[in-house]
Amino acid sequence: MNMMQRLSDVETQYSEEIVAMKKKRGSELVILTHHYQRQEVVSLNDFVGDSLQLAKNARDAEGAKYIVFCGVRFMAEAAEVLRRKNQVVIHPDPMSGCPLADYAPADGAEMAWEEITDVVDKDDVMPLVYMNSSAALKAMVGRNGGSVCTSSNTARAFQWAMKKRRVVFFLPDENLGRNTALSLGISPEQIAVWDPTEDHGGLTRDQISSAKVILWKGYCHVHTHFSTKDIQRAREKFPGCRVVVHPECPPDVVDASDGSGSTAYIVKQAEQAPAGSTLVVGTEVNLVSRLASEYEDKKIVALSRSLCPNMFRISIRKLRDSVASLPNPDKDKVVSLSDEVKGEAVIALDRMLSI
Ligand code: SF4
Structure with a gap:
């Protein structure tokens, strides 16, 4: 594996130790790695994917007791919300947060909800929360009749919400919300921030x-x-290329692309691109690099190099430390949420599944 060859001696040693510990623990240990993790971390996964899929994979994995989540905080929290009773979720770096999720603290969102519903009747506003949010925010939305959505099903969630209530209150990603609303024919004048x-x-x-x-x-x-300049440059450099971007990109970038969609959509685009073609991808660079090395018969390039430093905090050493600490994981790395938050967040997640 190309990326593994670039590991330092000590990283290679950590990697070998993790492989040996995985063998020893068998099915009771599950390592989850998000698509945006570094290749050397991803190479040690039991499951790789997006946050919701990973949380479900861990919950459903037979015999799984220790879930080590290589991703950012809200992802580890989602695994904690969905886990079985006898499972423990471990986050190798509790400081690996997500700035997008941090933009919407639950208490601030609750205050906004109170103010909005002071103007519009509660029964006329539907809160919708993107998966990329804290469990506490998901709980607030669940408590108020709303649902979670992912970047794969935001449009469906909007349609569901608009059928039920007059106003959609979407948190915390403005671009995803705007791109979705515009795609459903809502005019810019009807969108407030x-x-x-x-x-x-x-x-x-x-x-x-x-x-x-x-x-x-x-x-x-x-x-x-x-x-859009990045897209223009890519089209000049790779005539005939196809450009796909994530819907968290600004609307003008989504408009200028050939397609936009979730991480699952982007992975599929890479799979389906004809051999010899060029696919330019606007999302986190670790995923783009991995796709490029998986599909060597086509050219897969980053629209521009954009790395998530929060995802990057999870290193092979931190993963090795978490695995080595079992069966007594460090308390500060064990993800813990109150039963109340978990119960209300599950309501919002279940609503999404029923939409
Ligand atoms: S790429 Fe990084 S900052 Fe952006 S939503 Fe994901 S974790 Fe948060």
Whole structure:
């Protein structure tokens, strides 16, 4: 494996130790690695995928007792929400957070909810929360009749919400919300942005009451990094290429691309691209590099190099330390949530599955 050859001696040693410990622990140990993890970490996975799929994989894995989640905090929390009673979720670096999720703390969102529903009746506003959010925020949404959605099913979740209530309140990614709303024919004038740093979200009562969609002002810097200039440059450099981007990118970038969709969509685009073609991808660079090495019969290149430093915090050494600590994982690495938060977050997740 190309990337493994670039490991230092000590990293190679850690990798070998992890392989040996995995063998010893058998099915009771499950290592989950998100698509955006470094290749040397991904190479040690039992499952690789997106956050929701990984949480389900771990819950359903026969005999799994210790779940080591190589991803950011909200992902490890999702695994904790969905886990079976006898399972423990371990996060190798508790400081590996997600700035997008951090834009919407549950107490701030609760305050916004109170203010919005002071203007529009509670029964007329549907909260929708993106998977990339804390468990506490998912719980707040579950408590108020709303649902979780992923980047694969945001449009379906919007349609469901609009059938049930007049206004959709979407958190925390403004671009994903805007791209989805526009794709469903909602006009820009019907979309309001709630800026949590401003009094009343920076909106007047009239703006709140006339909006069809209210978007929380949050973004993923890994995806707002891409610009239409990058796309123009790629098209000049690779004539005839296909450009696909993630819907957390700004609307003008999504418009200028040939297609946009979730990580699963991007992986499928790479799989399906004809041999000899060029696919330019606007998402986290570790995924793009992995796809490029998996599909050597086609050219897969990054739209521009954009790395998630929070994902990058999980190193092979931290993974090895977490695995080596079993069966007594460090307390600060064990993910723990109150039963109340877990119960309400599950309601919001279950609603998504029923949509
Ligand atoms: S890529 Fe963006 S959304 Fe994903 S963990 Fe990094 S900052 Fe958060």
